[in-house]
Amino acid sequence: MAAPGVSARRDAALIRVLTLAVLVALWEALGQTRLVFGEALPPASAVAAAVAREIASLSFYRHLAVTLGEVAGGFLLGALPGVAFGLAMGARRVLGAAADPYVAALATTPKIVFLPIVMLAVGIGPGSKVALGAISAFFPVAIAAASGMRAIPPVFVRVGRAFNLRGGQMVRMIYLPALALPIVTGLRLGLGVCIVGVLLGELKLASVGLGFLARDYYDQYDFASLYAVVAIVFALASLANGAMSRLARRAEAHR
Amino acid sequence: MSAPILRVENVAKRFVTATGTVEALAETSIEVREGEFVAVIGPSGCGKSTLFNIIGGLDSADGGRVLVEGKPIAGSHRDIGMVFQEESTFPWRTVVENVAFPLEVAGMGRRAREEKAMRFVRLVGLDGFERRYPAELSGGMRQRTALARTLCAEPRILLMDEPFAALDEQTRMLLGEKLIEICQALKQTTLLITHNLSEAVQLSDRVLVMSFRPGRIKRTVAIDLPRPRTSDVIASERFASYLGTIWEDLKAEAAKGLAALETARRAPAGR
Ligand SMILES: Nc1ncnc2c1ncn2[C@@H]1O[C@H](COP(=O)(O)OP(=O)(O)O)[C@@H](O)[C@H]1O
Numbered sequence A: 001m002a003a004p005g006v007s008a009r010r011d012a013a014l015i016r017v018l019t020l021a022v023l024v025a026l027w028e029a030l031g032q033t034r035l036v037f038g039e040a041l042p043p044a045s046a047v048a049a050a051v052a053r054e055i056a057s058l059s060f061y062r063h064l065a066v067t068l069g070e071v072a073g074g075f076l077l078g079a080l081p082g083v084a085f086g087l088a089m090g091a092r093r094v095l096g097a098a099a100d101p102y103v104a105a106l107a108t109t110p111k112i113v114f115l116p117i118v119m120l121a122v123g124i125g126p127g128s129k130v131a132l133g134a135i136s137a138f139f140p141v142a143i144a145a146a147s148g149m150r151a152i153p154p155v156f157v158r159v160g161r162a163f164n165l166r167g168g169q170m171v172r173m174i175y176l177p178a179l180a181l182p183i184v185t186g187l188r189l190g191l192g193v194c195i196v197g198v199l200l201g202e203l204k205l206a207s208v209g210l211g212f213l214a215r216d217y218y219d220q221y222d223f224a225s226l227y228a229v230v231a232i233v234f235a236l237a238s239l240a241n242g243a244m245s246r247l248a249r250r251a252e253a254h255r
Numbered sequence B: 001m002s003a004p005i006l007r008v009e010n011v012a013k014r015f016v017t018a019t020g021t022v023e024a025l026a027e028t029s030i031e032v033r034e035g036e037f038v039a040v041i042g043p044s045g046c047g048k049s050t051l052f053n054i055i056g057g058l059d060s061a062d063g064g065r066v067l068v069e070g071k072p073i074a075g076s077h078r079d080i081g082m083v084f085q086e087e088s089t090f091p092w093r094t095v096v097e098n099v100a101f102p103l104e105v106a107g108m109g110r111r112a113r114e115e116k117a118m119r120f121v122r123l124v125g126l127d128g129f130e131r132r133y134p135a136e137l138s139g140g141m142r143q144r145t146a147l148a149r150t151l152c153a154e155p156r157i158l159l160m161d162e163p164f165a166a167l168d169e170q171t172r173m174l175l176g177e178k179l180i181e182i183c184q185a186l187k188q189t190t191l192l193i194t195h196n197l198s199e200a201v202q203l204s205d206r207v208l209v210m211s212f213r214p215g216r217i218k219r220t221v222a223i224d225l226p227r228p229r230t231s232d233v234i235a236s237e238r239f240a241s242y243l244g245t246i247w248e249d250l251k252a253e254a255a256k257g258l259a260a261l262e263t264a265r266r267a268p269a270g271r
């Protein structure tokens, strides 16, 4: 007999699959009959076919590569300074107090408002998307690193001093492990908003990238292909989030 | 009698804060001999943790000095092992990894340090739990892990600041018994800082009573109870008479401490 936890998980999975099946069937029916939304809701089968077409086409990979590159670049350029700045904010009370209101205000500002400025600064090419992704990633990472730094119990540092740890050992054996979880959590949030920033930028103004591709299909009234791109972006974002979650679980496992 | 292994000579400490100067310690002197178990007892706020930090080298004194084997020390010293009042086990390390921490700092290889750490895990009675993480243990087990971690560095002097303060009375009694056993097995020189009267008498060869602000040693009481000791000692008449003797001195200081606390509480209401 299975343990209660296992059977509950199996039930949840079953419900999830059934829900999806019902929704897809409903979608297919609505799409075929064009009862609601008319042309704007192509049937699921047409979208699936469009996904297959995209995956088989060479130009799709050019768009994919550009978007992945922009996300990776934006994430690196935003998250690394974010970690450094956040740690400094957490370690130095004065800096933290001085920067807190600005960081909090900017963190909640939709980053898309910076797009015109960014485009003026670095042009309308992929650079502007990288910049938007970086600006987006910076804040959640900085905030998580700062609060993680502030949350380190002072007694850990005193234990380190009592055992005569050198500076490098203090970082490696006390600070890094104590900060692993909050930083990974921040990185996960940062990657999410970085993807949002890059795609928003591509939707607004670009000549290449998945956001541009979606926009292009929209302009051509090719809704099945539009939905296909959306589905692919959704799948990729889920994959990225899943990878970050696994990292977070590893950091959290032992607390 | 042998020369003391630890000497605290006329140590003084002031804290200057926005609201004024707190004279935490004044002319505090302590001597601990090799193999001796000495307790320092005093009311909350009398400067016990300040003394702990100065002896352990985490804070500097404004006057006086600390000597190990007659040599003045500055900063943390490998002969002095500290056990903190707060929860101090590392949550990202298993019990044995926590205990092996000082060995890892010293650069010992993995196999060797785990082997040595396991000796101390067994010593504090945590064998079977060595692969557990602190979050899976009780408060008493975590404090034993912290004790084993400090002992694993083999300090000549074990210095503890209210290590059992966060534990319930019964756990504390049993842990006290365990501590006596460990210290006797290792012939461990120990300086225990506490505010708990029965704990001080149960464990010690000598109890030093501290006065309230400025803190200094007001009186020394030699505890002449038989060893090896267990927690059963608390049922004896002599135990009770020691408690009475020390309380006579402690009472006035505790009252001063309480009055100071109440004054501090009253102050904000007058704003
Ligand atoms: N860093 C500090 N700054 C200012 N005052 C302090 C500081 N540390 C301790 N004190 C004050 O010194 C006195 C003694 O504190 P402490 O040594 O922690 O006492 P105990 O451990 O006996 O409770 C208290 O009045 C406390 O408020």
Ligand SMILES: [Mg+2]
Pocket (backbone or CB within 6 Å): B048, B049, B050, B162
């Ligand atoms: Mg204290």
